[in-house]
Amino acid sequence: NAGVTQTPKFQVLKTGQSMTLQCAQDMNHEYMSWYRQDPGMGLRLIHYSVGAGITDQGEVPNGYNVSRSTTEDFPLRLLSAAPSQTSVYFCASSYSGQALTYEQYFGPGTRLTVT
Amino acid sequence: GNSVTQMEGPVTLSEEAFLTINCTYTATGYPSLFWYVQYPGEGLQLLLKATKADDKGSNKGFEATYRKETTSFHLEKGSVQVSDSAVYFCALSRPYGQNFVFGPGTRLSVLP
Numbered sequence: 001n002a003g004v005t006q007t008p009k010f011q012v013l014k015t016g017q018s019m020t021l022q023c024a025q026d027m028n029h030e031y032m033s034w035y036r037q038d039p040g041m042g043l044r045l046i047h048y049s050v051g052a053g054i055t056d057q058g059e060v061p062n063g064y065n066v067s068r069s070t071t072e073d074f075p076l077r078l079l080s081a082a083p084s085q086t087s088v089y090f091c092a093s094s095y096s097g098q099a100l101t102y103e104q105y106f107g108p109g110t111r112l113t114v115t
Numbered sequence: 116g117n118s119v120t121q122m123e124g125p126v127t128l129s130e131e132a133f134l135t136i137n138c139t140y141t142a143t144g145y146p147s148l149f150w151y152v153q154y155p156g157e158g159l160q161l162l163l164k165a166t167k168a169d170d171k172g173s174n175k176g177f178e179a180t181y182r183k184e185t186t187s188f189h190l191e192k193g194s195v196q197v198s199d200s201a202v203y204f205c206a207l208s209r210p211y212g213q214n215f216v217f218g219p220g221t222r223l224s225v226l227p
Binding site for chain 1: 123158159164208214215217218219
């Protein structure tokens, strides 16, 4: 099991460029999500998906798009990068191990700098 | 809405000192509570969890007890090691809810 993988590990973009952050998991988890981590603010939810073909917005969705065509993959697209999107991005997946508990598994993160 | 508050630190301790990182939450119903740890350059890893009042989660010498009366889930360890240096996040999720709410994180540095 590779768990949750993310690519690239580092990325530098110029303002206005677009790019896709890749996320994949091999644990057959139904739920996947994207967070951004900024100093002093913890993790904030960008978008999430409860299964293939179903996505929804989180706390800070503006400037990002997602799609979920397969259970395994959940890419995050930056449409027109802005310096405010400089952050570390984490993808996570989860399952319900017991009836009421979802445990999230995180990828190693992508450090994005927008100049 | 749901929220998590934790001491922001940084917290600096000497090896073998006692550790407490405070966490309080606001939530409707009965959330599940978690502590995650992030080592330098890595993603978050689940450290421990508790799903109902008075549950105690424990792992690697760390403990936290779900206190509904004080809406708290404080993290403790009796004797920290240099290898415990990391950022610790308190988090909650609602029953049947897959969305997590994270606190801001507390950076711990343990000196030899």
